[in-house]
Amino acid sequence: MANIHTAQYLLSSNALLEAGALLEEQGRILEVGPIAQVKRSAPAATVIDHGDAALLPAFVNAHTHLELSHYPEWASAAGVGSEPCRFVDWILRLIVVKRSNPVATMDAAIKTGIRMCLESGTAAVGDILSWYDGRSAFTDTPLLGRIFLESLGQDVALTQQQFKKLNRVLKEQRIGNFEFGLSPHSPYTIRPQYMTQLFEHARKNQLRSAIHIAESPAEVDFLDGADGELAEHFYNAINWHQHRPKARHMRPIEYLAERGGLFKDQLLVHGVQLEGPEIDLIAEAGAPLVLCPRSNARLQVGTAPVARLKKAGIKLALGTDSLASNSSLSLWDELAFAAQTYGDTFSAQELFALATTGGATALGLQHELGELTPGLRASFQVVPLKKQIKPQELLETLINAGEGRMPESLVLDGQVVNFD
Ligand SMILES: [Zn+2]
Numbered sequence: 559m560a561n562i563h564t565a566q567y568l569l570s571s572n573a574l575l576e577a578g579a580l581l582e583e584q585g586r587i588l589e590v591g592p593i594a595q596v597k598r599s600a601p602a603a604t605v606i607d608h609g610d611a612a613l614l615p616a617f618v619n620a621h622t623h624l625e626l627s628h629y630p631e632w633a634s635a636a637g638v639g640s641e642p643c644r645f646v647d648w649i650l651r652l653i654v655v656k657r658s659n660p661v662a663t664m665d666a667a668i669k670t671g672i673r674m675c676l677e678s679g680t681a682a683v684g685d686i687l688s689w690y691d692g693r694s695a696f697t698d699t700p701l702l703g704r705i706f707l708e709s710l711g712q713d714v715a716l717t718q719q720q721f722k723k724l725n726r727v728l729k730e731q732r733i734g735n736f737e738f739g740l741s742p743h744s745p746y747t748i749r750p751q752y753m754t755q756l757f758e759h760a761r762k763n764q765l766r767s768a769i770h771i772a773e774s775p776a777e778v779d780f781l782d783g784a785d786g787e788l789a790e791h792f793y794n795a796i797n798w799h800q801h802r803p804k805a806r807h808m809r810p811i812e813y814l815a816e817r818g819g820l821f822k823d824q825l826l827v828h829g830v831q832l833e834g835p836e837i838d839l840i841a842e843a844g845a846p847l848v849l850c851p852r853s854n855a856r857l858q859v860g861t862a863p864v865a866r867l868k869k870a871g872i873k874l875a876l877g878t879d880s881l882a883s884n885s886s887l888s889l890w891d892e893l894a895f896a897a898q899t900y901g902d903t904f905s906a907q908e909l910f911a912l913a914t915t916g917g918a919t920a921l922g923l924q925h926e927l928g929e930l931t932p933g934l935r936a937s938f939q940v941v942p943l944k945k946q947i948k949p950q951e952l953l954e955t956l957i958n959a960g961e962g963r964m965p966e967s968l969v970l971d972g973q974v975v976n977f978d
Pocket of ligand 1: 622623686770827880
């Protein structure tokens, strides 16, 4: 059964169509064009007119930790503040909160997170999962994407145990609409040799990987002089003093490359501290980078050098990070903030692309999502337009309208997502 979806505006791959329409059959887009033309192609199709609304590609949120979606409640139960604070203090708080909570409660948190993503117009996520058993929460959802199984630790025996467990899950390849990848947490939370082992495993088995990198000034100090807040405060606080490394005098991307972790399927997350030569290395490797502007502001780590990243042609995406360092999982909210933070570098169209085609490319889903174009999934959000908006101002108006925007409905693979 074919359906034609039409509305006042439809954003196709390269143009905003007035009275545009898409023809959908079996969840895929067959044709996009002016309504009259699409109707002529499929006269028997059912026409669904969404009226005064814009049909826009569903979002791809390239960096989430859905298992932390109940963090604010957990933090207050644990007596830990969730207001903005410095990066290293924040990690220590996160550890306290995670330890104070039975891991099984993450199941409900993941389900909440999935719902928050769908409600705000998101079709896919690149999710980091530290509690591997939580993968079952992804079974029955129309959301899709990648689950990056997190690894960290310094102890040889414990990390090898973790590697075995990781491999058992990786053998399953996928759960629901999600494919598994792996994620060494960060350069300062994982034994260097284990990091290399994980990257070798990823490359040999053509697995996607994701890593938090060049996030804070403290990480830069750690990899350079083996000093600063991470080496001196964090390592002591969690009893890792014996694992404190010698000074490496390396930049984050140099260290990543030395460990074998700079390759095309490596999703780099944050990149706030990146400098010129590192940016060139990333461009050469073709690795995508996820920007998380609200999380970066909340943890007071600075602002990513987006003008230089754009100039170097880095494949950029947008992510919300978790509710431990953000106030929502909505990419509309992230875009509103990004417009203020990155507005000098990116136009509204470019910002919107970070949350759609950019995310899809970063997760290897560019043949599935990101654009409303024939061959891709018929996955789109219906955004109501309360007043007349000129076509050339549509995206800017929607993005700048501020936080709290929600689509009227989300259609994934041709089916309206039901939240009841
Ligand atoms: Zn993160």
